[in-house]
Amino acid sequence: MDIHERATKWSKGISEMDVLSLAEKEMVCNKVAKQLFAICVTVGTLILIAIIAGMFDSPWLLDYMTDTANTTNQNLSTAHSQAGRAGGTMASLPRMIPVLAAMLIPTMVVFYIIKKPLLKRETRKLVEKKLADTPSTDDVLTSVYWAFSNQEYVSNDAFTLDIINYIEDNKANWNPNGIAINSRKVCIVYEAFITGIEQLRNNETVIDMSYLDEECRIDGVFQTDIKVYLTADNGKYFTNVELLRKIHNQLAYKDLGNNESFEGLEYVDTDGGTLVYRLMTGS
DSSP states (O other): OOHHHHHHHHHTTOGGGGGSOHHHHHHHHHHHHHHHHHHHHHHHHHHHHHHHHHHHHOHHHHHHHHHHHHHHHHHHHTOOSHHHHHHHHHHHHHHHHHHHHHHHHHHHHHHHHHHHHHHHHHHHHHHHHHHHSOOOOSOBSTTOOEEOOSOOOSOHHHHHHHHHHHOTTHHHHOOTTSEEESSSEEEEEEEEEESSGGGSOTTEEESOGGGGSGGGOBTTBEEEEEEEEEEOTTSSOEEHHHHHHHHHHHHTTOBOTTOOEEEEEEEEEEETTEEEEEEEEEO
């Protein structure tokens, strides 16, 4: 099992890890794998010590271990080839199984019991660290393909399904629950063609009202930049699916010209503690 397969398998069924990218999942799994190795080695060592200590207190255990060792050595000493040694080992296996079981079964039980809690703990630590950091000013959602339409979405699941089905590349690039913007509030600026302020939603304003002067009207519409303020549902950060879904719904029934293809969010500025991004679109 390679690193990618392990990260995919171990993160399955752990909702806390949904906010992580594949690289972050791999980092968490690597850290937990090292912890599990150390814990399992410790458990195995303690069991071995307990067996050795038990040999001094229980004569039957000492006799059993001595007999097992003698039988194994005898079977191996009579073998003169690799195949013979393998056969000798197999012949000794019935005597060794109880000892191996006493060491391996508790170790495996500990492994499976603590693996998920360790993954959750390391995920929580990583997420808390990310949330404590200063919000990133990198561009956002630049690797997902989408086209805006007049369909509005209420469900994140339905929106995610349509994104995944939109183009094959989105199946690998789309992480709906990943943290898009580490801030409870964000300002999005986009360009649209409107007939007047009556087309604006309650959370929208025109950046420069002079663009709505009558002499700027062309073919009955004004070409202007609009800014909209969005608030995260959890009051902490925006997930990828929440942010893009809210932007999509915000643009429903807006005339974007021929620029209806989503190309990401470009960081512009920070205004009074609120991150400002420009919506990048294309035809």
